[in-house]
Amino acid sequence: MSTLDASNTRLTPDDRFELASRAQGQQRLNAPRHLIVMGVLLLIISLIALGVAWQTNAAASKKNERAARDLVKIEGLITEINALKAARATNPDDDKLKPLPDILSTLQNLATRAGLQDVGLPRNQSSRPEGDAILKTYPYTNINDASLENLLEWVRLAEQDIPGMQVRELTLQPRPQSWSLSVVFARYERRP
Secondary structure (H helix, E strand, C coil): CCCCCCCCCCHHHHHHHHHHHHHHHHHHHHCHHHHHHHHHHHHHEEEEEEHHHHHHHHHHHHHHHHEEEEHHHHHHHHHHHHHHHHHHHCCCCCCCCCCCHHHHHHHHHHHHHCCCCCCCCCCCCCEECCCCCEEEEEEEEEECCCCHHHHHHHHHHHHHCCCCEEEEEEEEEECCCCCCEEEEEEEECCCC
8 A cells, every 4th residue: 555645646756766666676576586596507507417428428438449449459469360370270380489599680680681770689678478479579769860761661671571570669759860769579489
């Protein structure tokens, strides 16, 4: 109920201002603020869920890529094993796993053939038993030469001319006047 006199239809400016202030206050009270708050909360929750889903997707993607790389490696190993079995079945005298006593001098001769000076001896050679064979590794570090072709030719000749020789790791770094090569050769040998 209004406290204004009904006979007085003319309002003073103060009365009009008071009436407008009350109407504006009532309008604010009647406005659906809870819908705006709920909308903002829903937006924040959805952004958090998006971030969590994005991280989960990235982790799953990395896991799938790692599994795909492992699968390719496994398929390559299976192919190698099948090729070795086939080679052994067709020609049992040609044994790729036969121990080579002069392998270090062979690697040195191949380096000379490729145009390299002295590659020295491999550092920290290791032998690790794996099943019926022994995995021997020959790590060469900091082999420097002005020609990248000579370095890569040596690696290619080692894989091609030494039966069963593989490159496990290869690092090339450019220097101001030369290239630096670090390579790890590996070869499986039959146990004596």
